[in-house]
Amino acid sequence: MARAISTRSKIGWTFAAWAVALIIFFPILYTVITSLKTEPEAIAGFNLIPSFTLENYVEVQTQRDYFRPFMNSVIIAVGSTLLGIIIAVPAAWSMAFSPTHRTKDILMWMLSTKMMPAAAVLVPIYLLFRDFGLLDSRIGLTLMLMLINLPIVVWMLYTYFREIPGEILEAARMDGASLWGEIWYVLTPMAVPGIASTMLLNIILAWNEAFWTIRLTTTNAAPLTAFIASFSSPQGLFWAKLSAASTLAIAPILIMGWFSQRQLVRGLTFGAVK
Amino acid sequence: MKLKTLVLSLCSASVLAFAAHAETITIATVNNGDMIRMQKLTDDFKAKNPDIDLNWVTLEENVLRERVTTDIATKGGQYDVMTIGTYEVPIWAKQGWLLPLDDLGADYDAADIIPAIAGGLTADGKLFAAPFYGESSFVMYRKDLMEKAGLTMPDAPTWEFIGEAARKMTDRANDINGVCLRGKAGWGENMAFLTAMSNSFGARWFDEKWQPQFDQPEWKNTLDFYVKLMNDAGPAGASSNGFNENLALFQQGKCGMWIDATVAASFVSNPKDSTVADKVGYALAPDNGLGKRGNWLWAWSLAIPAGTQKADAAKKFVSWATDKAYLDLVASKEGWANVPPGTRTSLYNNAEYQKAAPFAKMTLDSINSADPNKPTVKPVPYVGVQFVAIPEFQGLGTTVGQLFSAALAGQSSVDDALAQAQSVSVREMTRAGYIK
Numbered sequence: 001m002a003r004a005i006s007t008r009s010k011i012g013w014t015f016a017a018w019a020v021a022l023i024i025f026f027p028i029l030y031t032v033i034t035s036l037k038t039e040p041e042a043i044a045g046f047n048l049i050p051s052f053t054l055e056n057y058v059e060v061q062t063q064r065d066y067f068r069p070f071m072n073s074v075i076i077a078v079g080s081t082l083l084g085i086i087i088a089v090p091a092a093w094s095m096a097f098s099p100t101h102r103t104k105d106i107l108m109w110m111l112s113t114k115m116m117p118a119a120a121v122l123v124p125i126y127l128l129f130r131d132f133g134l135l136d137s138r139i140g141l142t143l144m145l146m147l148i149n150l151p152i153v154v155w156m157l158y159t160y161f162r163e164i165p166g167e168i169l170e171a172a173r174m175d176g177a178s179l180w181g182e183i184w185y186v187l188t189p190m191a192v193p194g195i196a197s198t199m200l201l202n203i204i205l206a207w208n209e210a211f212w213t214i215r216l217t218t219t220n221a222a223p224l225t226a227f228i229a230s231f232s233s234p235q236g237l238f239w240a241k242l243s244a245a246s247t248l249a250i251a252p253i254l255i256m257g258w259f260s261q262r263q264l265v266r267g268l269t270f271g272a273v274k
Numbered sequence: 275m276k277l278k279t280l281v282l283s284l285c286s287a288s289v290l291a292f293a294a295h296a297e298t299i300t301i302a303t304v305n306n307g308d309m310i311r312m313q314k315l316t317d318d319f320k321a322k323n324p325d326i327d328l329n330w331v332t333l334e335e336n337v338l339r340e341r342v343t344t345d346i347a348t349k350g351g352q353y354d355v356m357t358i359g360t361y362e363v364p365i366w367a368k369q370g371w372l373l374p375l376d377d378l379g380a381d382y383d384a385a386d387i388i389p390a391i392a393g394g395l396t397a398d399g400k401l402f403a404a405p406f407y408g409e410s411s412f413v414m415y416r417k418d419l420m421e422k423a424g425l426t427m428p429d430a431p432t433w434e435f436i437g438e439a440a441r442k443m444t445d446r447a448n449d450i451n452g453v454c455l456r457g458k459a460g461w462g463e464n465m466a467f468l469t470a471m472s473n474s475f476g477a478r479w480f481d482e483k484w485q486p487q488f489d490q491p492e493w494k495n496t497l498d499f500y501v502k503l504m505n506d507a508g509p510a511g512a513s514s515n516g517f518n519e520n521l522a523l524f525q526q527g528k529c530g531m532w533i534d535a536t537v538a539a540s541f542v543s544n545p546k547d548s549t550v551a552d553k554v555g556y557a558l559a560p561d562n563g564l565g566k567r568g569n570w571l572w573a574w575s576l577a578i579p580a581g582t583q584k585a586d587a588a589k590k591f592v593s594w595a596t597d598k599a600y601l602d603l604v605a606s607k608e609g610w611a612n613v614p615p616g617t618r619t620s621l622y623n624n625a626e627y628q629k630a631a632p633f634a635k636m637t638l639d640s641i642n643s644a645d646p647n648k649p650t651v652k653p654v655p656y657v658g659v660q661f662v663a664i665p666e667f668q669g670l671g672t673t674v675g676q677l678f679s680a681a682l683a684g685q686s687s688v689d690d691a692l693a694q695a696q697s698v699s700v701r702e703m704t705r706a707g708y709i710k
Contacts, residue, residue: 130349
């Protein structure tokens with residue numbers, strides 16, 4: 001009897017999980033469906049059956065070059081992630097294994113910078129970028145995205161590192177490991193799942209960031225967010241084309257997320273049950 | 275062999291020298307049919323100016339406005355040519371942010387620009403932006419539904435007629451709304467329509483001393499009429515509808531009338547996208563017999579920021595894109611119906627264009643009936659038909675637009691919306707130093 005209830009409950013929860021997943025995924029699915037419609041079909045109201053035309057994809061590629069913004073997105077997302085990890089690992093290590101009475105305040109202060117509205121610092125940042133010649137450059141955007149995501153990266157790594165027993169590091173020190181040796185050869189391999197999931201999350205955040213990537217670029221460094229924005233129109237219905245552009249922009253990160261979901265979930269739940 | 279090597283070397287050196295000399299200008303623009311067409315036709319510009327390369331930055335209107343404003347205010351120098359609207363030109367020209375365009379070449383026919391459009395782009399007698407396409411607003415209506423309602427649309431209707439026709443054309447059972455009007459909040463959305471409409475009701479944003487006028491009966495009459503009309507004959511969820519949403523409704527045959535930008539005529543009359551293409555008639559924007567119609571005036575124009583290092587190349591591009599010859603180029607490649615409208619008088623005298631665009635005369639009459647320098651029945655201290663050309667208007671217009679959109683959605687009464695609009699406007703204008 002108990003087993004029957006358990007099975008029914010399991011089916012119920014599975015069904016609920018699928019329903020929630022479908023609700024979350026539906027906007028993406030509808031974007032893909034709309035991209036396969038003609039423009040009159042796209043404005044005609046809710047309809048899940050498109051005419052499966054590819055003309056929007058052809059038109060999007062004819063109007064704008066996809067490859068350049070795609071490469072910019074890859075370089076900026078991966079570059080900012082690697083740079084962020086290089087800076088965040090030592091920072092998280094020091095806070096996790098050599099905490100002071102100010103550590104929690106510092107962590108909170110770092111996180112509080114994420115609460116600031118980006119528009120409030122647009123003009124000072126724009127002036128800095130102008131003065132340092134970083135406007136419309138991949139380096140400038142890589143630095144910017146690294147900085148805005150750094151608090152989250154440090155927080156996540158700090159959480160993972162705290163799960164690693166300090167005694168292991170002490171043992172390494174007793175065996176004569178230097179500071180960098182301790183971080184590189186002992187700590188990092190043990191925290192690989194956490195570092196990997198942090199990197200994946202950071203790549204997703206950097207790939208999707210639209211406020212700064214649209215405002216600090218023009219043509220040379222413009223990533224896929226700017227590519228999508230260029231298809232939005234105040235006068236004229238280009239919803240099917242806009243959906244095709246969006247699909248092209250989100251496809252790489254969706255595919256990456258699909259293949260790495262096991263790693264991502266493992267990392268995100270690391271230390272959750274103890 | 276030596277001679278051949280020498281010739282090849284010279285050729286290579288020439289190519290390299292030429293490549294080094296080539297100048298690239300960056301153009302910021304909005305994404306609409308006319309601008310996309312221009313990007314496709316740039317081979318013609320390149321053929322005439324092989325030493326100039328073009329970089330395009332295409333953005334949504336509001337993002338573009340924010341980006342070019344940030345760039346020009348901080349002298350970021352990211353753009354050499356900017357697409358800006360009639361609202362920005364007088365403000366930016368006054369700030370010294372734009373180069374005057376009084377030397378666009380000997381062949382450039384500046385006198386051919388429609389005077390009302392040129393007036394909105396001129397400051398201190400100098401043209402600061404060259405219009406790429408211009409628009410006013412007018413009534414687009416379904417001839418079949420009008421006939422069914424037993425009415426005939428006059429060329430110059432009154433608001434009373436529009437109200438009567440809208441209510442008679444409404445057929446909720448068949449999903450037909452008598453009238454579709456903008457309701458989405460924003461200074462360039464519902465407030466563009468409502469400000470132009472209020473002009474015909476005798477209202478104004480400010481008196482000569484910059485005192486807000488939302489507590490006056492003219493604004494009450496405007497907003498009362500609008501909300502009642504939309505409740506009786508407008509589509510459901512109208513407070514979320516802007517240009518694109520109403521365009522979709524009209525093209526699907528769900529609107530009896532639509533009062534909006536004249537450029538919409540080319541969309542609703544295009545059989546490829548519109549199900550009612552052969553049933554659309556046009557009329558001037560309505561009035562109340564007070565001497566002003568409820569139509570606006572707008573032009574997307576090309577301007578050159580004062581900080582550009584490539585002014586000569588930028589001027590060559592602006593001259594190419596906004597001259598009469600460009601209209602001929604578009605006509606030869608894409609047909610007269612696709613020529614950017616509303617900028618040149620000669621276009622409206624062209625028999626081929628009149629044939630291809632049945633709305634041409636009504637568009638020109640609408641443009642000519644709007645006067646940005648004298649937009650209202652009573653005198654005002656500002657320029658602009660559907661906006662007030664002061665920097666504070668973007669924020670203030672959007673705030674008031676949100677209040678009026680809430681009144682349309684039934685979240686507040688007309689009286690409450692007007693009282694709050696008055697209070698907000700007085701506070702903002704005092705803070706900005708207009709009210710002493």
